[in-house]
């Protein structure tokens with residue numbers, strides 16, 4: 001059994017980790033932290049977990065029993081993991097869900113996150129944990145930086161096209177998130193009356209996931225026009241990517257390109273023109289589809305922001321790092337309706 005701890009176990013990403021790891025046959029959830037609920041039982045804060053984790057109480061993050069854990073998930077707001085990691089023992093594996101270790105250029109990190117990178121040498125220890133493009137690096141890693149939810153959707157949608165040299169000029173990305181993407185602390189932008197039946201843009205050109213997309217794709221930043229929206233659902237990322245191709249392509253050729261890259265991937269499904277956030281909810285799948293008209297191509301990717309966009313992908317990374325079958329704890333069909 002792998003003894004894991006979850007820093008930020010009371011947040012949406014942390015609670016999703018608990019939910020997945022409860023059904024993982026090789027994991028013992030030994031420790032969870034909260035800022036506001038120290039001493040409270042997990043099932044008292046989250047009644048849906050009653051009967052599953054009755055022994056476990058939230059601790060303060062600084063009381064992490066690092067020497068008795070094998071692996072620590074960090075599901076804290078940006079800026080915390082980079083302060084915490086240097087104090088952890090070297091033998092402890094770490095998977096960080098925040099943006100702290102995703103960007104290798106400290107100047108770019110500071111530009112998009114508004115805070116300096118604490119120690120660029122610590123950042124260099126981390127592998128970017130997107131298994132579909134980086135599986136062998138993850139397998140050898142002890143420190144994994146889990147990608148952002150928007151970034152996962154967009155990198156997976158564009159990677160075969162950019163690497164195959166299919167794209168001419170800029171890609172326009174229009175991507176929408178559900179409200180759980182903003183975490184469990186209420187804000188004006190997540191308040192129910194504002195959010196329900198609404199759709200509004202935020203952070204034009206400047207979303208913090210843009211640099212990790214550019215870094216992973218090697219596609220110049222000025223060629224990715226990236227726009228995020230808040231959408232009126234709780235879970236889900238729906239990303240649309242519009243571009244011009246170097247030469248006309250048929251639907252079969254586009255499908256063939258994606259199948260060549262992802263045909264054996266356990267968590268990617270080709271859905272042609274039927275992407276829908278309803279059909280990935282509560283699952284680790286990314287559904288990808290496309291429509292093409294000559295040289296004009298639209299690619300859609302949809303995922304559950306708390307699963308493939310956060311906790312599901314973190315467990316997928318853990319499975320790879322620990323040598324477990326990659327889908328352990330994750331092989332469930334999406335929930336619909």
Ligand SMILES: NC(=O)c1ccc[n+]([C@@H]2O[C@H](COP(=O)([O-])OP(=O)(O)OC[C@H]3O[C@@H](n4cnc5c(N)ncnc54)[C@H](OP(=O)(O)O)[C@@H]3O)[C@@H](O)[C@H]2O)c1
Pocket residue numbers: 007008009010011012013014033034035036037061075076077078080097098099147148149180181182183184185305306309310
């Ligand atoms: N939500 C998503 O869809 C998503 C997707 C991908 C990545 N992420 C990233 O994952 C991380 C966690 O996101 P989330 O949505 O789970 O956030 P969240 O719901 O706001 O949870 C944050 C967690 O951190 C704890 N925390 C907050 N401030 C703290 C402090 N000063 N010291 C110690 N602990 C503190 C919170 O404890 P209390 O709540 O008990 O105060 C909670 O457990 C973030 O970096 C986020 O960007 C989130």
